[in-house]
Amino acid sequence: ESKGKIGIIGSGLIGRSWSMLFAAAGYKVVIYDIDANQVSSALEGVREQLKDLEKSGLLRGKLSVDEQLQLISGTNKFEDCVKGAKYIQECTPENFELKKKVFQQLDQLADDHTVLASSTSSMPASTFSEDLKHRSQVIVAHPTNPPFYCPLTEVVPAPWTKPEVTTATMSIMKEIGQVAVLLKKEVLGFALNRIQYSIVQECRRLVSNDVISVEDLDKVMTEGLGMRYAFIGPMETCHLNAEGMANYSERYGEMIYRITETFGPNPKWEGPGHEKIIQEMNEQIPLDTLAERRRWRDARLTALAKLKREM
Ligand code: NAD
Known part of the structure; x- marks a missing residue:
């Protein structure tokens, strides 16, 4: 009913x-x-x-x-x-x-x-x-x-x-x-997109400044940060990575502040650095294979959702 x-x-x-x-x-x-x-x-x-x-x-x-x-x-x-x-x-x-x-x-x-x-x-x-x-x-x-x-x-x-x-x-x-x-x-932009866009903007700086390739950059997330973020968020990550949040901030707060001070200006979505990212993405996943890659993504997310449900 x-x-x-x-x-x-x-x-x-x-x-x-x-x-x-x-x-x-x-x-x-x-x-x-x-x-x-x-x-x-x-x-x-x-x-x-x-x-x-x-x-x-x-x-x-x-x-x-x-x-x-x-x-x-x-x-x-x-x-x-x-x-x-x-x-x-x-x-x-x-x-x-x-x-x-x-x-x-x-x-x-x-x-x-x-x-x-x-x-x-x-x-x-x-x-x-x-x-x-x-x-x-x-x-x-x-x-x-x-x-x-x-x-x-x-x-x-x-x-x-x-x-x-x-x-x-x-x-x-x-x-x-x-x-x-x-x-x-x-x-x-609410919370999710503000967080997502701060990540995307720093990723774009790292690639356009030629620090890392697009392919390796994505691995930083899929094999590194993303592994934890499916289960624990950034705040709990800090709490667990030291003896609690207060201890984390004593140990790493100053360093984190210094690093993020070097982020530089907010990059526009244009220019040679930006064109390079588009080109590398198109080589890695050609546009005529997007549908296939989305199916692959959904299957992986399905498996992850199942895993989280069973835990
Ligand atoms: P979409 O383009 O796939 O679908 C929009 C639908 O609205 C179309 O079928 C269109 O014909 C219809 N439409 C257009 N004018 C209309 C009207 N006056 N009355 C009734 N229907 C009308 O878009 P989407 O991706 O489904 O996004 C819809 C909303 O959800 C947007 O506000 C988007 O920002 C938001 N959203 C999208 C995503 C995403 O990743 N796609 C995620 C979260 C939220």
Whole structure:
């Protein structure tokens, strides 16, 4: 029996993933997209992905593939998606004007209880919800790609988001098996991308300054830092790498400060150093092999997710 209705606005990569996550937990899911072809290809794509997950033993929840598929439907009418939904997950492209427009549309139809969540990777909800009547129901729920294997979701309320909306979002995330973290205030890029981009920018400096090749740089992560980060975060790493955090800071704090002082200016995404990175990446993984490499990635992440679940 269905637990209630979830509306998904935008049926690309992220909209499809959310549909599967909610259906696996027993919710009735209605997918809407401005492009009718996208809706039918989303339904087809979800069917295939669920079959693959079943094969690899990673289907979430207690329902069979057929039971989950029965819970998911598509529509070309915005209203059919929104009406009666207890929670809406907006998944349209990362474009400010578009997000504003879609939330205005939602504002017209939503009742006073629907949670209006956005999947945006970077835009605080306050930037696109200020003038809405239902602005206290708007919140960001930013997933990690691919959401089925990387369960982290950043929940980011605007200053005017009602506490009940934040609580409801945190609890529905937990219910569908996501790991939700709450940002206590809005910040551009949220936490995950701020951390990711600080890593990417230093990696780009090291390669453009000819300190290391792209291939070896990636190994620093996959064979070094990444090995620990799947289990312990940077803070716990410090705590364990000495006799606790206070001792770590006595031993290494000054050195870390000195090293990071040499990072240099924030590098733009252009110029000869940048072109070199593009060229090395294209040689290492030619563009016509990206799809194959993504399948390989998903299989590895599947194995890791299984390992973590069994531990
Ligand atoms: P996508 O391009 O794959 O899908 C977007 C879908 O929205 C398309 O199917 C498009 O037809 C539809 N759309 C466009 N205008 C619309 C409208 N007015 N109404 C309804 N549907 C409309 O994009 P995606 O990768 O799924 O990203 C969606 C959101 O999720 C973005 O905000 C993105 O930043 C965020 N996000 C993406 C990732 C990622 O890695 N891809 C990770 C986390 C969050």
